[in-house]
Amino acid sequence: MKRIYCLFISVHLLGAASAQLPKLGKSPVKEIVAAMTLEEKAKLLTGNGFKMPGMKPPGGPVVGTTQDKVPGAAGTTFAIPRLGIPSIVVADGPAGVRIDPVRNGDSSKTFYATAWPIGTLLASSWDTALVRNVGVAFGSEVHEYGVDILLAPALNIHRNPQGGRNFEYYSEDPVVAGNITAAMVNGIESNGVGTSIKHFAANNQETNRNTVNTILSERALREIYLKGFQIAVKKSQPWTVMSSYNLINGTYTSQEYDLLTTILRKEWGFKGFVMTDWFGGKDPVAQMKAGNDLLMPGTTQQSQAIISAVQHDSLDVKVLDENVERMLNVILESPAFKGYKFSDKPDLAKDAALSRTAAAEGMILLQNKSNALPLGSKGTVVALFGNNGYDLIAGGTGSGDVNKAYTVSLAQGLTSAGFKLDAALQNTYTNYLKEEKIKHPKKGFFEEFMHPTPPIAELVAEEKMVTQKASSASIAIISIGRNAGEGSDRKLPGDYYLNDTEMVMIKTVANAFHAQHKKVVVVLNTGGVVDVTRWRDAVDGILMAWQPGLEGGNAIADVLSGKVNPSGKLATTFPAAYDDVPSAKSFPGKEFPERAVTGMLGMRQVPAEVTYEDGIYVGYRYYNTFKVKPAYEFGFGLSYTNFAYSNLTLSSPVLNGSITAKLTITNTGKVAGKEVVQLYISAPAVKLAKPAEELKAFAKTALLQPGKSQTVEFVITAADLASFDTNSTSWVAEAGRYIVKAAASSEDVKQQATFELAKDIVTEKCNKVLVPQVEINELKK
Ligand code: BGC
Numbered sequence: 136m137k138r139i140y141c142l143f144i145s146v147h148l149l150g151a152a153s154a155q156l157p158k159l160g161k162s163p164v165k166e167i168v169a170a171m172t173l174e175e176k177a178k179l180l181t182g183n184g185f186k187m188p189g190m191k192p193p194g195g196p197v198v199g200t201t202q203d204k205v206p207g208a209a210g211t212t213f214a215i216p217r218l219g220i221p222s223i224v225v226a227d228g229p230a231g232v233r234i235d236p237v238r239n240g241d242s243s244k245t246f247y248a249t250a251w252p253i254g255t256l257l258a259s260s261w262d263t264a265l266v267r268n269v270g271v272a273f274g275s276e277v278h279e280y281g282v283d284i285l286l287a288p289a290l291n292i293h294r295n296p297q298g299g300r301n302f303e304y305y306s307e308d309p310v311v312a313g314n315i316t317a318a319m320v321n322g323i324e325s326n327g328v329g330t331s332i333k334h335f336a337a338n339n340q341e342t343n344r345n346t347v348n349t350i351l352s353e354r355a356l357r358e359i360y361l362k363g364f365q366i367a368v369k370k371s372q373p374w375t376v377m378s379s380y381n382l383i384n385g386t387y388t389s390q391e392y393d394l395l396t397t398i399l400r401k402e403w404g405f406k407g408f409v410m411t412d413w414f415g416g417k418d419p420v421a422q423m424k425a426g427n428d429l430l431m432p433g434t435t436q437q438s439q440a441i442i443s444a445v446q447h448d449s450l451d452v453k454v455l456d457e458n459v460e461r462m463l464n465v466i467l468e469s470p471a472f473k474g475y476k477f478s479d480k481p482d483l484a485k486d487a488a489l490s491r492t493a494a495a496e497g498m499i500l501l502q503n504k505s506n507a508l509p510l511g512s513k514g515t516v517v518a519l520f521g522n523n524g525y526d527l528i529a530g531g532t533g534s535g536d537v538n539k540a541y542t543v544s545l546a547q548g549l550t551s552a553g554f555k556l557d558a559a560l561q562n563t564y565t566n567y568l569k570e571e572k573i574k575h576p577k578k579g580f581f582e583e584f585m586h587p588t589p590p591i592a593e594l595v596a597e598e599k600m601v602t603q604k605a606s607s608a609s610i611a612i613i614s615i616g617r618n619a620g621e622g623s624d625r626k627l628p629g630d631y632y633l634n635d636t637e638m639v640m641i642k643t644v645a646n647a648f649h650a651q652h653k654k655v656v657v658v659l660n661t662g663g664v665v666d667v668t669r670w671r672d673a674v675d676g677i678l679m680a681w682q683p684g685l686e687g688g689n690a691i692a693d694v695l696s697g698k699v700n701p702s703g704k705l706a707t708t709f710p711a712a713y714d715d716v717p718s719a720k721s722f723p724g725k726e727f728p729e730r731a732v733t734g735m736l737g738m739r740q741v742p743a744e745v746t747y748e749d750g751i752y753v754g755y756r757y758y759n760t761f762k763v764k765p766a767y768e769f770g771f772g773l774s775y776t777n778f779a780y781s782n783l784t785l786s787s788p789v790l791n792g793s794i795t796a797k798l799t800i801t802n803t804g805k806v807a808g809k810e811v812v813q814l815y816i817s818a819p820a821v822k823l824a825k826p827a828e829e830l831k832a833f834a835k836t837a838l839l840q841p842g843k844s845q846t847v848e849f850v851i852t853a854a855d856l857a858s859f860d861t862n863s864t865s866w867v868a869e870a871g872r873y874i875v876k877a878a879a880s881s882e883d884v885k886q887q888a889t890f891e892l893a894k895d896i897v898t899e900k901c902n903k904v905l906v907p908q909v910e911i912n913e914l915k916k
């Protein structure tokens with residue numbers, strides 16, 4: 136009320152000077168809208184432009200004066216001072232606030248942000264309470280740096296391991312993605328700042344990202360690609376949603392009324408506003424009509440097109456009024472409107488400590504033959520191989536990158552944890568990396584985006600040198616790194632697959648160390664899945680460290696040393712072979728080069744389409760149903776201890792409203808640890824085909840001391856059981872017998888119980904929308 140009052144006052148005060156302003160009453164937002172000119176509305180609905188050193192923005196010169204509010208932020212909206220409407224600032228991204236760390240060349244005061252662990256790592260913690268805490272700290276940086284809305288979290292589905300932005304995203308499963316997103320949004324927004332959950336929707340590749348038409352069935356769309364967004368909207372009501380670049384079944388998402396209004400607002404009850412992805416979509420008028428309220432970063436051409444459409448009666452100004460109203464409702468909540476005096480001094484030291492804790496919680500112990508890990512006592516001599524061991528990758532590239540003050544390498548982390556690194560080896564790598572970096576200096580953001588600097592070639596591990604290390608050191612750690620990001624997808628050779636030098640390094644090190652009865656551990660510092668099949672048998676331990684943020688080296692050392700018992704589990708499958716991936720054949724679709732045009736920022740745009748022939752069989756839904764054995768299945772992760780599952784009970788043998796499943800988890804090993812418990816359901820599949828198992832809920836225990844137990848509880852309702860029935864356009868829970876599976880992974884079911892559903896229940900009736908225009912040859916059971 137106070138805020139509305141402020142607006143009321145400011146409008147009144149300013150109104151004194153402006154004859155056309157009405158006297159405000161009960162609905163100030165509506166009245167402000169009524170007081171706005173058409174030009175003001177069009178300005179508010181198109182951002183304040185794009186600033187990139189040395190680049191002219193498309194769409195004419197940038198008008199407006201709010202661009203420099205927070206240098207390096209992704210965009211701002213127009214201020215309308217006469218109405219008391221401030222400009223708001225939006226900044227990336229999913230792993231930390233991305234703003235310029237130094238302003239006007241003056242490094243005496245810096246604006247670095249915490250690089251949090253990447254989204255996939257956070258999801259691999261399966262710990263919504265932890266993610267919420269990260270959100271709270273993350274949001275305080277957003278707030279203290281003068282940003283109103285964070286352009287995150289990002290929750291597109293990991294459809295294919297080559298997805299260039301998978302690191303920003305959470306999981307192959309919408310229940311994980313949706314719940315982790317909700318926790319993150321609730322945490323960030325508890326600071327009084329906003330989020331923009333993105334990219335809505337079915338944006339699962341970077342190849343031709345601005346032109347690709349994603350063709351998919353209504354069921355796959357609803358169950359896999361929209362479900363996470365639906366959960367996030369229901370559980371966290373984010374301030375904004377960002378529409379994606381791609382088309383869905385023939386229409387740009389930002390121009391699709393049925394996506395942004397029928398589904399998002401009418402079916403799910405979303406209350407905030409929708410913004411485009413940067414330069415997303417083609418037709419500003421269609422975007423307005425669709426309910427894509429804000430066009431970012433905004434061009435004068437767009438606002439002129441909107442004005443002209445109203446003047447020529449092809450756009451009803453009432454549509455704009457609704458768009459404006461939704462934006463104003465959010466602006467009224469913003470720190471900018473409240474006049475928050477941000478400090479530019481977030482508590483980076485405190486946040487770094489949390490980043491380290493969170494990073495360790497999401498790392499996954501994939502292999503641990505004869506207890507290679509944890510490492511021995513302090514003072515153990517470690518031979519650390521691999522460029523990456525001395526040059527950690529904290530996070531991915533593009534808008535998901537963060538300008539951080541430092542990155543702790545694995546070498547530094549191990550040293551701080553009290554291990555002794557082989558000094559000569561360390562020198563060799565450090566000098567090599569230094570020289571290579573001088574030869575290939577990193578370019579600016581935009582040039583890197585267009586032509587990324589290739590990674591430094593892996594230093595060849597000569598056999599003679601390795602043999603020598605095998606006698607002097609106690610253990611070998613090999614660190615392998617991969618980076619990727621916005622603008623392109625990953626490649627198979629040398630990226631998904633290890634390259635020849637890496638393969639030889641693993642073989643040489645393993646032979647030499649095993650000959651001395653010493654262990655070899657591989658650390659994977661990658662943003663996504665890599666092949667393990669070709670080399671895992673050669674080594675003893677494998678730790679999936681993901682891209683763990685600025686404290687990464689310390690966090691990896693925490694896990695390797697046993698200070699933290701690993702408790703992360705895979706939120707995305709490691710296939711045994713790339714060809715096993717259900718989307719391997721259809722990713723990334725086909726191109727129509729004969730229709731290429733010059734698009735945004737002068738880039739060549741090639742029309743393209745991708746057909747999701749894998750349908751609902753994404754990730755473990757495919758591997759389990761079609762009995763294809765992955766290298767490491769969804770939900771998998773080892774611990775330094777063991778857990779027993781017992782006493783699974785259901786509150787009732789029949790579902791009547793809801794059923795509570797309870798079970799006991801006991802730490803039966805020798806060290807304290809946490810267990811991620813997953814609840815899968817196998818459903819009757821009489822009318823609708825069903826995946827063999829589907830994750831319905833998950834929980835992480837507290838840190839259980841040896842011998843201690845904890846009871847975990849899950850509540851299941853009919854809505855959790857329902858699948859999308861295309862014929863009736865509704866979510867239906869089919870009558871029959873359901874098997875509840877309490878599991879340590881999607882393959883490792885520990886306990887099961889059954890219940891009955893007496894008759895079919897329609898849990899939600901939906902609108903017949905976003906129907907594919909062509910026949911899809913969808914995978915069937
Ligand atoms: C990305 C978005 C990002 C935006 C603003 C786009 O290129 O796809 O995720 O938020 O830029 O930087």
